[in-house]
Amino acid sequence: MKYYKTSEIAELVCVHPNTVRLYEKWKLLQPVPRNCKGYRLYTEDHLEQMRLARIALRCNFIEGNIRNLATDIVKTGAQGDLQKALNMAYDYRIHIQKELTKAEEALEIIYKWLKDEVTVGEETYMKRKDVANLLNISIDVLRDWERNGLIKVPRSPNNNYRMYGAYEIRRLKVIRTLRNANYSMMSILRMFKYIDEGKVSDVKEIIDTPSLEEDIISATDRWITTLIETIENAEEVIVQLEMMIESKEPRIP
Known part of the structure; x- marks a missing residue:
């Protein structure tokens, strides 16, 4: 031997x-x-x-x-x-393979979200704790998403309380879906940055391609490629x- x-x-x-x-x-x-x-x-x-x-x-x-x-x-x-x-x-x-399917299905929800329009009418606003219950997440998670720039919630001019309307709820549902599919907050933030600037040509490429400005890159910052x-x-x-x-x-x- x-x-x-x-x-x-x-x-x-x-x-x-x-x-x-x-x-x-x-x-x-x-x-x-x-x-x-x-x-x-x-x-x-x-x-x-x-x-x-x-x-x-x-x-x-x-x-x-x-x-x-x-x-x-x-x-x-x-x-x-x-x-x-x-x-x-x-x-x-x-x-x-199941993780990859889940990640790709999450992107389909993004495309649907981009096509949907919020119905114009009398807006109904929700409190933070009610939004957390609706989405089945904790208030700390909501704070974390806002603190990391994934969403900016308007405030009431009367009492300065956060006002979660239809747009914010839909955006939060998108964030929840992506996080459940293991996308990093950095990749989600990158995607929203482009979307908010009107650049929605290829969401899949954007969410899967870290920018040069991102100092620390993890595998979930390019989740599709990693899978x-x-x-x-x-x-x-x-x-x-x-x-x-x-x-x-x-x-x-």
Whole structure:
């Protein structure tokens, strides 16, 4: 049996040796035996497990559940149950595809919102707590959206209370839909900035393309692209696991 040193495994998968040790600590690799001098002895199985871990953890995972699913696949493979890990990878791919569908459906609501017109008539205004109850969100969430510039609520000239009318309610419903679909507040703010300026030619491109002025960019700032990349990544995980399973099957002479 061929054995590898920590530095050799690291070089083969293009990581620092400390990353290999960290993956072992996180149980992303099966237990590593040591020789009489205490040096780690990595096998071909460890090498393939490292490759699996590098593939699974490559993407810009944002939602904690998505990262946990990917990590669980790797840990299950490290425990030796490759078939279970493969089945988990299939479910993982389905999960990401559902997230993508939800994100795209949220955009359809945006297009519908842009086409709808508020009925002109006697305006009825709501209080903040009533709006929170209507949308099934907390008052703190409403404050957070306003504080981050997603909505500007007019105030009464009489008592300076916020006045949530039909336009504000519709805009808040759009924000809620996008947040439930895991779009970041930065991407939503970017979209509204263009819409408020009358630039509504391609909402999908706007919400998925961070501007140069955005200093810190996360995966949910380009959520559609991230999900597509993650689906492609899931396909690579499946291929790697299938190859690992095939290598374990007895060869017929």
